[in-house]
Amino acid sequence: MPEVVLDGLTRRFGETTALAGIDLVIADGAFAVLLGPSGCGKSTTLRLIAGLDTATSGRIRIDGTDVTDRPPAKRGLSMVFQNYALFPHLSVAENILFGLKVRRVPSAERRRRLERAADILGLGQLLARKPAQLSGGQQQRVALARAIVAESRLCLMDEPLSNLDAKLRAEMRHEIRELQRRLDMTMIYVTHDQAEALSMADQVVLMRDGRIEQDAAPAELYERPATAFAASFVGTPPMNLLPLEASAGGLVVAGTTGPVLAETDGAQQPDLLLGIRPEALQPQDGPGLPVTVTDLDYQGADTVLVCDLGGHTLLARVPGHAAAAPGSKLQLACTAADLAFFSAADGRRVALSAADTTNQPRILGGVTSWTRSHCSPPRPSWRSSPPPPRPGPSSS
Amino acid sequence: MDRRLLTTLYAWLLVLPAMVLLVAFTHYPTVATFWASFFSTARGRRPANFLGLDHYRRMITDDPVFLQVVWNNFLYALVTIPLSIGIALLMALWVNERLAGRGFLRMAYFTPTVLPMVAAANIWLFFYTPGFGLLNQIIALFGGPEVNFLGSPETALWSVMAVSVWKEAGFFMIFYLAALQSIPPSLKEAAKLEGASDFHFVRRIVLPLLMPTTLFVLVNAVIGAFRVVDHIVAMTGGGPSNASSLLLFYIYETGFKFWDTSYAAALTVVLLAVLITVSVLQVTVLDKRIHYR
Numbered sequence: 001m002p003e004v005v006l007d008g009l010t011r012r013f014g015e016t017t018a019l020a021g022i023d024l025v026i027a028d029g030a031f032a033v034l035l036g037p038s039g040c041g042k043s044t045t046l047r048l049i050a051g052l053d054t055a056t057s058g059r060i061r062i063d064g065t066d067v068t069d070r071p072p073a074k075r076g077l078s079m080v081f082q083n084y085a086l087f088p089h090l091s092v093a094e095n096i097l098f099g100l101k102v103r104r105v106p107s108a109e110r111r112r113r114l115e116r117a118a119d120i121l122g123l124g125q126l127l128a129r130k131p132a133q134l135s136g137g138q139q140q141r142v143a144l145a146r147a148i149v150a151e152s153r154l155c156l157m158d159e160p161l162s163n164l165d166a167k168l169r170a171e172m173r174h175e176i177r178e179l180q181r182r183l184d185m186t187m188i189y190v191t192h193d194q195a196e197a198l199s200m201a202d203q204v205v206l207m208r209d210g211r212i213e214q215d216a217a218p219a220e221l222y223e224r225p226a227t228a229f230a231a232s233f234v235g236t237p238p239m240n241l242l243p244l245e246a247s248a249g250g251l252v253v254a255g256t257t258g259p260v261l262a263e264t265d266g267a268q269q270p271d272l273l274l275g276i277r278p279e280a281l282q283p284q285d286g287p288g289l290p291v292t293v294t295d296l297d298y299q300g301a302d303t304v305l306v307c308d309l310g311g312h313t314l315l316a317r318v319p320g321h322a323a324a325a326p327g328s329k330l331q332l333a334c335t336a337a338d339l340a341f342f343s344a345a346d347g348r349r350v351a352l353s354a355a356d357t358t359n360q361p362r363i364l365g366g367v368t369s370w371t372r373s374h375c376s377p378p379r380p381s382w383r384s385s386p387p388p389p390r391p392g393p394s395s396s
Numbered sequence: 397m398d399r400r401l402l403t404t405l406y407a408w409l410l411v412l413p414a415m416v417l418l419v420a421f422t423h424y425p426t427v428a429t430f431w432a433s434f435f436s437t438a439r440g441r442r443p444a445n446f447l448g449l450d451h452y453r454r455m456i457t458d459d460p461v462f463l464q465v466v467w468n469n470f471l472y473a474l475v476t477i478p479l480s481i482g483i484a485l486l487m488a489l490w491v492n493e494r495l496a497g498r499g500f501l502r503m504a505y506f507t508p509t510v511l512p513m514v515a516a517a518n519i520w521l522f523f524y525t526p527g528f529g530l531l532n533q534i535i536a537l538f539g540g541p542e543v544n545f546l547g548s549p550e551t552a553l554w555s556v557m558a559v560s561v562w563k564e565a566g567f568f569m570i571f572y573l574a575a576l577q578s579i580p581p582s583l584k585e586a587a588k589l590e591g592a593s594d595f596h597f598v599r600r601i602v603l604p605l606l607m608p609t610t611l612f613v614l615v616n617a618v619i620g621a622f623r624v625v626d627h628i629v630a631m632t633g634g635g636p637s638n639a640s641s642l643l644l645f646y647i648y649e650t651g652f653k654f655w656d657t658s659y660a661a662a663l664t665v666v667l668l669a670v671l672i673t674v675s676v677l678q679v680t681v682l683d684k685r686i687h688y689r
Contacts, residue, residue: 072585079585083582
């Protein structure tokens with residue numbers, strides 16, 4: 001059961017801290033994605049798990065065994081590198097079998113595993129070729145084949161799709177996900193692409209500055225971001241974040257006179273940020289957020305309206321080809337459930353006045369149920385498996 | 397028609413400067429050397445006579461010095477080339493690792509290459525000096541007998557070889573180092589994950605990937621081994637009794653000391669033939685086994 005447990009894992013390079021003591025549990029058979037901007041420590045984490053780098057402190061347990069001090073080959077894992085790391089002078093078959101030869105696996109067994117891997121990944125015709133004679137997608141498949149012939153149940157991937165074009169990337173996403181299911185592997189996958197993370201993962205570990213920002217299932221990460229950073233990193237386009245200020249009736253978007261988005265109990269409120277997903281905002285005739293459209297970004301199935309609200313930019317995703325012209329004024333409405341509040345100081349999510357129901361944010365306008373269901377983030381139908389068991393509250 | 401003629405004329409005019417230089421200093425001398433090797437050397441009022449292949453016959457049947465020089469040069473190439481390439485590879489592998497003082501080491505290894513050969517030869521003259529030379533002092537420290545490295549026929553050639561290995565290895569190391577650095581580090585990591593030892597990785601991955609560099613270095617080393625003249629001049633003068641004389645040095649002596657220029661021309665033709673044969677062999681035979689990226 002390759003369950004991976006990281007315990008206070010820290011990596012410092014001289015003065016800089018790449019990884020500041022992270023705790024993480026990845027369940028057996030889970031597809032975990034380490035997500036974050038460059039320099040957040042996700043690749044460092046992966047390299048520490050692989051044993052290609054040594055932790056400054058903290059422990060790594062795979063399958064219940066402490067592997068922190070073991071060399072990479074003794075950790076029972078395989079890895080796919082960003083540039084595939086294929087040996088350019090060896091044929092596809094030799095590349096795939098390199099590790100088995102090193103480990104002195106008998107040749108009959110080698111042949112069996114090669115055939116299986118070539119069969120799974122459709123490499124049968126390419127076995128005699130050199131890597132340079134393959135397309136990017138084919139090279140990617142060879143790298144995958146090399147990872148699966150080891151028949152280790154834990155597989156690490158370091159941005160494996162970043163060198164492929166968009167169409168191939170979508171195909172390979174699906175293929176990798178299916179491979180992971182079929183071979184019942186635990187997968188730890190590093191990417192900076194939030195769309196990739198949402199579509200592939202059972203568990204997304206969002207990282208920032210060497211810490212875990214949020215560790216959650218994709219739907220939870222998207223629908224209930226724990227911090228303003230998580231809100232602004234996930235989603236295309238990401239969540240709108242607007243500063244709030246107190247007015248006579250309650251909290252309003254800074255620079256506007258209303259509407260009131262949350263009532264205050266009169267006590268001193270810390271500075272707050274308002275978060276709204278672009279697809280939660282829909283134009284309507286009734287009262288709402290009064291905005292001026294400044295630009296349109298037509299994306300086919302829907303259009304992103306770039307709006308101005310009290311000097312802040314607000315994005316709204318509306319279905320189809322929106323008729324609104326730049327310069328026109330609109331009322332954008334959403335429901336109370338779509339509003340999220342974050343502390344401006346530390347970015348943490350704030351539950352506003354949960355004790356008193358009258359202090360719940362008021363619903364802005366009457367948005368139809370059709371709009372609501374349309375606005376909920378689409379989930380692929382094949383994601384039917386329950387999210388993996390997660391550790392307690394994520395550290396940050 | 398006129399236009400095409402004009403274009404052709406332009407083309408020739410553009411090629412002309414380079415061609416003049418090449419013809420004057422490369423092609424004409426080569427052909428002239430070849431031609432002169434069939435004649436006797438003109439002396440005073442005696443003009444050059446056509447001798448046919450007499451010079452070549454003389455080399456094989458009537459010139460023990462030539463045979464010794466060829467043997468010397470063969471031995472010289474056989475020892476210095478593998479040794480300097482091997483050392484270069486080891487040094488490159490070593491200074492390509494992460495280690496303290498890596499930059500200093502790289503510079504130290506490369507320094508001999510920067511020195512002019514004559515300067516290097518002079519430094520080594522001091523090392524080899526009988527009596528108070530560095531090497532003899534070290535030998536004396538252990539109570540060994542005094543050795544006249546450059547003065548005795550048994551050691552002269554080997555002493556000269558040591559100098560050229562010392563000098564060439566650093567030069568070849570730079571090529572290997574450049575090639576090593578073009579190998580992505582992820583290859584090593586991938587091999588490590590598969591459980592390959594460092595030795596296995598070097599043997600199965602690094603050496604094959606360095607083959608293009610090895611061919612280049614090898615061709616250079618062979619040409620270099622047959623062109624050596626400066627440190628022979630500076631250190632031994634080919635002696636004692638031709639023990640450290642090499643082909644080019646013998647040609648130089650024949651041509652410019654004994655003034656037997658046409659025999660020197662014949663020797664030069666032999667040298668050229670050797671170099672061309674070896675280079676063609678290397679490139680054609682080895683090329684098929686080399687993976688070029």
